[in-house]
Amino acid sequence: MTDNSKLIHEAADERLKHASTLTRLLRRPELGAILGLVIVTSFFLAIANPVMFELSGIMNFMAPAAQLGILAIGASLLMVGGEFDLSVGSMVAFAGLIFAACVVTFNMPLPVAILVAFACAAAIGFLNGQLVIHTGLPSFIVTLAFLFVLRGLSLVGLKWATGGATQLRGVREAATDTPLDAFFYKLFAGDAFEGLFAWLAAHDWIAKFPNGLPKVTGVPVEIVWFVGLAIVGAILLARTRYGNWIFAAGGDPNAARNSGVPTRRVKTSLFVLTACCAALVAVLTVLDAGSTDARRGFQKEFEAIIAAVIGGCLLTGGYGSVVGAAVGAVIFGMVLIGLTYTTIDQDWYLVFLGGMLLMAVFFNNIIRKRVTGER
Amino acid sequence: MATPILEMRDIEKHFGSVVALAGVSIEIHAGEVHCLLGDNGAGKSTFIKTMAGVHRLTKGQMFLNGQPVHFTSPRQALDAGIATVYQDLAMIPLMSVTRNFFMGREPVKGIWPLRFMDMGFCDRVTREEMQRIGIDVRDPGQAVGTLSGGERQCVAISRAVYFGAKVLILDEPTSALGVRQTSMVLKYIDMVRKRGLGVVFITHNVRHAMAVGDRFTVLNRGRTLGTAARGEISADELQNLMAGGKELADLSAELGGTV
Numbered sequence: 001m002t003d004n005s006k007l008i009h010e011a012a013d014e015r016l017k018h019a020s021t022l023t024r025l026l027r028r029p030e031l032g033a034i035l036g037l038v039i040v041t042s043f044f045l046a047i048a049n050p051v052m053f054e055l056s057g058i059m060n061f062m063a064p065a066a067q068l069g070i071l072a073i074g075a076s077l078l079m080v081g082g083e084f085d086l087s088v089g090s091m092v093a094f095a096g097l098i099f100a101a102c103v104v105t106f107n108m109p110l111p112v113a114i115l116v117a118f119a120c121a122a123a124i125g126f127l128n129g130q131l132v133i134h135t136g137l138p139s140f141i142v143t144l145a146f147l148f149v150l151r152g153l154s155l156v157g158l159k160w161a162t163g164g165a166t167q168l169r170g171v172r173e174a175a176t177d178t179p180l181d182a183f184f185y186k187l188f189a190g191d192a193f194e195g196l197f198a199w200l201a202a203h204d205w206i207a208k209f210p211n212g213l214p215k216v217t218g219v220p221v222e223i224v225w226f227v228g229l230a231i232v233g234a235i236l237l238a239r240t241r242y243g244n245w246i247f248a249a250g251g252d253p254n255a256a257r258n259s260g261v262p263t264r265r266v267k268t269s270l271f272v273l274t275a276c277c278a279a280l281v282a283v284l285t286v287l288d289a290g291s292t293d294a295r296r297g298f299q300k301e302f303e304a305i306i307a308a309v310i311g312g313c314l315l316t317g318g319y320g321s322v323v324g325a326a327v328g329a330v331i332f333g334m335v336l337i338g339l340t341y342t343t344i345d346q347d348w349y350l351v352f353l354g355g356m357l358l359m360a361v362f363f364n365n366i367i368r369k370r371v372t373g374e375r
Numbered sequence: 376m377a378t379p380i381l382e383m384r385d386i387e388k389h390f391g392s393v394v395a396l397a398g399v400s401i402e403i404h405a406g407e408v409h410c411l412l413g414d415n416g417a418g419k420s421t422f423i424k425t426m427a428g429v430h431r432l433t434k435g436q437m438f439l440n441g442q443p444v445h446f447t448s449p450r451q452a453l454d455a456g457i458a459t460v461y462q463d464l465a466m467i468p469l470m471s472v473t474r475n476f477f478m479g480r481e482p483v484k485g486i487w488p489l490r491f492m493d494m495g496f497c498d499r500v501t502r503e504e505m506q507r508i509g510i511d512v513r514d515p516g517q518a519v520g521t522l523s524g525g526e527r528q529c530v531a532i533s534r535a536v537y538f539g540a541k542v543l544i545l546d547e548p549t550s551a552l553g554v555r556q557t558s559m560v561l562k563y564i565d566m567v568r569k570r571g572l573g574v575v576f577i578t579h580n581v582r583h584a585m586a587v588g589d590r591f592t593v594l595n596r597g598r599t600l601g602t603a604a605r606g607e608i609s610a611d612e613l614q615n616l617m618a619g620g621k622e623l624a625d626l627s628a629e630l631g632g633t634v
Contacts, residue, residue, distance in 0.1 A: 027516070027517075027518075235491075239491045239492055239494070240483075240490070240491055240492055241481040241483050241490075241492055243492070244474055244477070244478065244481050244492060245479075247467070247469075247470050247474060248467055248470065248474075248478050248479070251467035251468070251469045251470055252467045254463070254465075255463065255464075255465040255466060255467055255478075256465075256467070256478065256479070258449075258461070258465040259465050259478045259479035259480075260450070260453075260478075260479030260480065261478060261479045314469075318467065318469045318470070319469045368469075
């Protein structure tokens with residue numbers, strides 16, 4: 001046993017220092033995003049019209065944040081798995097077209113149309129994944145091709161479905177014409193928790209109009225989907241076997257495969273998941289607007305990736321956080337809508353977007369080097 | 376003598392017209408370290424890959440506990456208790472020690488869809504296994520990237536041992552390490568042997584081999600020149616066998632006996 005204790009003694013001077021609480025905190029990938037959220041919130045608290053942080057204002061900026069956030073959750077999981085999907089924005093338009101055409105042109109029941117839209121998106125996600133895996137090409141290039149292919153298909157399809165226009169109207173009317181449709185319509189459009197809000201207004205907990213109706217009738221349903229998905233995604237990544245496989249597949253696919261991780265299946269499923277997130281956004285926004293057009297989801301792929309990077313995802317994969325990406329999306333919504341509550345020109349939004357991306361990547365690199373001891 | 380835990384008899388492996396292995400035989404016994412020495416290109420890597428089920432044999436036989444076996448995939452070899460720690464270690468620097476330790480074999484609890492990784496159990500096992508080999512991982516959540524090369528090697532070995540390896544194949548575990556880290560790995564190999572595993576230790580460093588080896592087999596140009604037990608052969612003799620004898624002796628004389 002002397003051997004062993006000597007060994008321990010020898011190892012002692014080369015082991016790491018005890019991890020302090022600060023180091024543990026710094027190790028969280030979403031730290032940067034939460035810091036960003038604090039900064040942005042304080043900025044708007046200081047200069048914006050206080051209406052912004054009333055309940056109606058919060059719903060105002062959370063709705064676009066939720067739409068982007070759903071995409072960002074998919075994008076962040078895929079990025080942790082070591083791949084990109086640049087086609088999600090076009091996928092929103094394409095799935096929107098499929099969905100709207102099913103509802104309006106083919107007069108399908110709403111649940112069937114939703115299923116068809118998701119199935120088409122999943123099939124294209126599967127194709128993306130298989131192409132990336134079997135050609136060995138970077139996913140950046142493969143999905144860049146689909147960015148154009150899907151956008152083009154959406155334009156062609158819209159013209160075909162409408163006889164020449166690039167906008168397809170009348171979705172809301174066609175989607176609420178039977179009781180079954182109306183039931184599903186409630187899941188994907190309008191407000192949730194209306195009863196609760198009415199009750200809160202009746203007890204004077206929230207602002208109401210003179211006639212007793214609450215000023216905010218409920219939570220826009222996309223926010224509920226966003227929060228739900230963020231929770232499920234975060235648990236999936238951090239606490240399940242599949243989550244460990246995602247980290248492994250992104251960190252080093254070879255090492256993962258040698259350890260028995262089905263890397264290909266994991267990556268393909270992540271492409272499918274990302275595409276389904278895009279389809280969900282398509283259904284939500286098409287029902288909300290009552291129509292679809294070919295520019296839907298334009299450049300959303302970049303915003304989703306930026307939100308994921310702000311949330312702590314590394315471009316090289318193997319590290320990141322779903323919660324961080326969700327917070328990144330909230331920052332976006334806050335700035336996009338928040339600027340309208342100030343005297344600042346809203347187009348500064350784009351400048352902010354680029355600046356935030358640079359800062360986030362810079363910050364992520366420093367943190368990663370500190371925490372993982374990369375030399 | 377007891378039945379060897381793993382026996383490779385007259386193994387041949389051809390890649391097209393190239394004969395990588397031309398009849399290699401070794402026996403691996405439980406509780407022994409069998410050193411496989413050879414220069415670069417001698418066929419060491421090919422040979423361990425046939426043992427690990429990566430390559431199929433062109434000719435020859437394999438016996439596991441006296442029973443003939445035939446592996447067609449690494450998974451089969453692993454399930455039979457033959458674990459290989461390759462030079463790249465199959466470790467992911469950005470992931471925590473725990474997540475690496477259980478990668479691909481994560482224990483879960485609960486019923487789907489509420490089936491989660493048992494992180495408490497994972498952390499506890501990782502900390503215990505690391506302590507057993509003298510590495511004090513106070514925080515199993517730290518990334519593998521923060522460990523030294525020797526520590527990573529030890530984590531990879533203890534992972535194989537924990538998951539029930541009976542034969543442990545180590546592919547040049549000390550080749551990229553400094554002196555102190557090498558001694559740490561060699562001591563751990565000794566501990567593994569004392570637990571009754573058969574260890575195959577691949578190296579081209581004779582001194583590392585002499586430090587822990589019970590038997591020594593030299594591979595040269597895809598052939599073995601026989602196996603010697605500890606005490607039957609000197610370091611110089613091993614070195615000469617590896618280099619094919621004469622040239623190295625000449626070179627050694629030229630350089631004043633320093634090779």
